[in-house]
Structure formats: C-alpha cells, structure tokens
Amino acid sequence: MTAAAVSAPNAIEVRGLTKAFRDQTILDDINMTVRAGEVYALTGPNGAGKTTLIRCLTGLAFPTRGRVSLMGRNVHTDGPRARAFLGAVVEAPARFYPQLTGTQNLTLHARLAAMTPSGRRVGRDRIREVLALLELTRMEDRRVAEYSLGQRQRLGVAAAILADPKVLILDEPTSGLDPLGINLIHRIVTSVAASGCAVVLSTHHLREIATYAHTVGILTASRLVDTIDLRTRQAAYRFRVDDSHRAAALLQQLPYVQRASSRAPYAVAELGGEERVPDALAALSASGFRVYEAAPDHFDLYEYYRERVAHA
Numbered sequence: 001m002t003a004a005a006v007s008a009p010n011a012i013e014v015r016g017l018t019k020a021f022r023d024q025t026i027l028d029d030i031n032m033t034v035r036a037g038e039v040y041a042l043t044g045p046n047g048a049g050k051t052t053l054i055r056c057l058t059g060l061a062f063p064t065r066g067r068v069s070l071m072g073r074n075v076h077t078d079g080p081r082a083r084a085f086l087g088a089v090v091e092a093p094a095r096f097y098p099q100l101t102g103t104q105n106l107t108l109h110a111r112l113a114a115m116t117p118s119g120r121r122v123g124r125d126r127i128r129e130v131l132a133l134l135e136l137t138r139m140e141d142r143r144v145a146e147y148s149l150g151q152r153q154r155l156g157v158a159a160a161i162l163a164d165p166k167v168l169i170l171d172e173p174t175s176g177l178d179p180l181g182i183n184l185i186h187r188i189v190t191s192v193a194a195s196g197c198a199v200v201l202s203t204h205h206l207r208e209i210a211t212y213a214h215t216v217g218i219l220t221a222s223r224l225v226d227t228i229d230l231r232t233r234q235a236a237y238r239f240r241v242d243d244s245h246r247a248a249a250l251l252q253q254l255p256y257v258q259r260a261s262s263r264a265p266y267a268v269a270e271l272g273g274e275e276r277v278p279d280a281l282a283a284l285s286a287s288g289f290r291v292y293e294a295a296p297d298h299f300d301l302y303e304y305y306r307e308r309v310a311h312a
C-alpha cells in the first residue's frame with residue numbers, strides 16, 4: 001500500500017454487523033475497515049461465516065443489525081449507488097451463460113455495469129485486455145460450457161475487474177485453481193490494489209496470502225477474533241540477549257519501535273524497517289546488554305492462526 005493509500009478514506013466500513021438465521025447467530029458484532037489500496041484477506045475454519053459476511057458486504061444478504069458502507073454509501077439502503085463501485089465474485093465459480101462465449105458473457109456484463117448509476121462504459125479493448133490478463137485469450141470465442149472449473153473461476157475474476165472497480169470482493173477466488181492459476185490471481189489482486197482498489201478476499205491459503213495481503217482477519221465461531229497487520233508483523237526483528245525482558249522494555253521506549261515484547265531468549269521488536277537494526281543494536285549495547293544475535297523475526301501466519309483458532 002502506498003503512503004497516499006494509507007491516508008485514503010475507508011473504502012469498506014462494517015460496523016456492528018450481526019446476522020442471525022432463526023435463533024442461530026452466524027455473524028456477531030463484526031467491525032472492519034478496508035482502505036483504498038489495501039488487500040484484506042478473510043480466513044477462518046469451515047462454517048465460521050466467511051461467505052455470509054462476504055454476501056453481506058456485497059449487499060446480497062441483509063444483516064440483522066449493523067451496517068456496511070462501500071465508498072461511503074450504505075450497501076443495503078443505497079444499494080445501486082454503493083454497488084456502482086463494486087466488482088465481486090460471490091459464488092465459486094461465478095455463474096455465466098453456458099451457451100455464450102467468454103467474450104459474449106463479458107460483453108453482457110459490461111452492458112449491465114454501464115446501466116448502474118455512474119456506471120463506466122467498457123469497450124471491446126478492455127474486454128480483450130481482461131481476458132488476456134486472466135490468460136483466457138485462447139478461450140475467448142469458446143462457449144463457457146466448454147470451460148474447465150479453473151477457467152470459469154478466472155472468467156469470474158475477469159468480470160469482477162472489468163469496469164475498474166474501487167472495491168473488489170472475492171469469495172475463495174483461488175479454489176479449484178492450479179498453482180499457476182493461484183499465482184495469477186495473486187498477481188492480479190496485487191496489481192488491482194496497487195492501482196488504488198480496496199480488495200477483500202476469503203481464503204484458506206494462509207502461506208500464500210501471507211506473501212501479499214496487507215491485513216488478515218480471522219473469523220471463527222461467528223466473531224472476527226483478530227485483525228493482523230502483516231506489514232508491521234513482517235518488519236519485526238529479534239535480538240538474542242542476556243535479559244530479554246529488560247531488553248524488550250528498553251526497545252519499547254525507542255521512538256521508532258512500534259511494539260516490543262520478550263520471547264526468551266529473544267527480545268522481539270517491530271522496527272519499521274531494516275535500516276533501524278543498527279540503531280536498535282547501538283541502543284541495546286549502550287544500555288549494557290550483551291547481544292548475541294540479530295535477525296528478522298519471520299511471522300508464521302499458519303502457526304499464529306493455529307494458536308488463535310485453538311484458543312478463540
């Protein structure tokens with residue numbers, strides 16, 4: 001995310017969202033914020049409520065309480081205007097007319113998108129461009145009935161990004177894709193976000209999203225139990241010292257340290273960047289600590305998730 005995106009207004013805002021089916025609470029008081037340019041990955045065990053939350057975000061399902069805004073507009077009370085900014089794949093694979101070709105389906109999609117308030121006109125060149133981006137050029141004139149599951153999945157993403165949305169919401173966009181297909185979706189999500197779009201996607205692929213998501217939300221048993229800012233986690237360094245508790249307390253006092261903690265024998269600190277490592281070493285040494293090792297403290301999202309879900 002760029003510095004400009006960090007100060008951008010919230011693209012998605014969810015406040016106090018609760019959803020119940022009869023007497024069962026599926027989502028309990030969910031609050032989340034996603035900014036322009038941010039990739040927010042939603043994860044959690046099967047049945048935790050991810051699809052239900054995504055359906056609420058896109059306006060397809062109505063909350064029992066709470067509200068969702070996209071680009072400042074309430075998706076449930078001001079639906080057409082809020083959805084004018086939205087591209088989404090809510091069902092995997094997305095539904096298309098099987099007797100029409102990929103190009104014909106996207107043309108239809110473009111016409112429907114142009115009918116929404118402030119809907120953007122999408123020309124043939126853009127349709128060709130997104131088909132090429134999703135590596136579907138070879139299939140563009142074939143009927144969708146002839147597409148494999150993975151190809152339909154990719155056509156769904158092509159349709160979602162067609163009109164250059166400001167908010168992109170994808171429910172399990174990589175399910176059913178081969179490793180190269182998964183990588184392709186990751187690259188597309190990264191480049192769409194880099195152009196200022198806010199992205200929410202649900203996924204079970206933790207090790208992959210750890211490489212490109214900015215934020216990870218863990219949903220378990222109806223509640224968003226954790227929101228992890230991966231950028232700060234990945235800027236952590238560990239120092240093996242003679243007294244990790246006191247060293248962590250010292251590091252915490254330094255102006256460029258966002259957070260420090262002790263994990264004996266290490267003092268672990270979020271420094272904001274590698275260039276601060278010599279400064280932190282100098283500060284530790286000036287205070288009389290003996291430092292035996294300094295290294296990046298790689299954040300293992302999978303291990304963290306396992307702990308978090310087990311103790312939720």
Ligand SMILES: Nc1ncnc2c1ncn2[C@@H]1O[C@H](COP(=O)(O)OP(=O)(O)OP(=O)(O)O)[C@@H](O)[C@H]1O
Binds near residue numbers: 047049
């Ligand atoms: N229309 C419905 N009526 C009643 N219960 C529902 C309905 N839709 C979903 N649920 C229940 O809501 C809970 C959450 O389902 P949801 O599909 O949102 O989970 P999920 O996190 O997306 O799961 P998965 O990882 O398996 O896709 C489940 O217990 C499911 O049975």
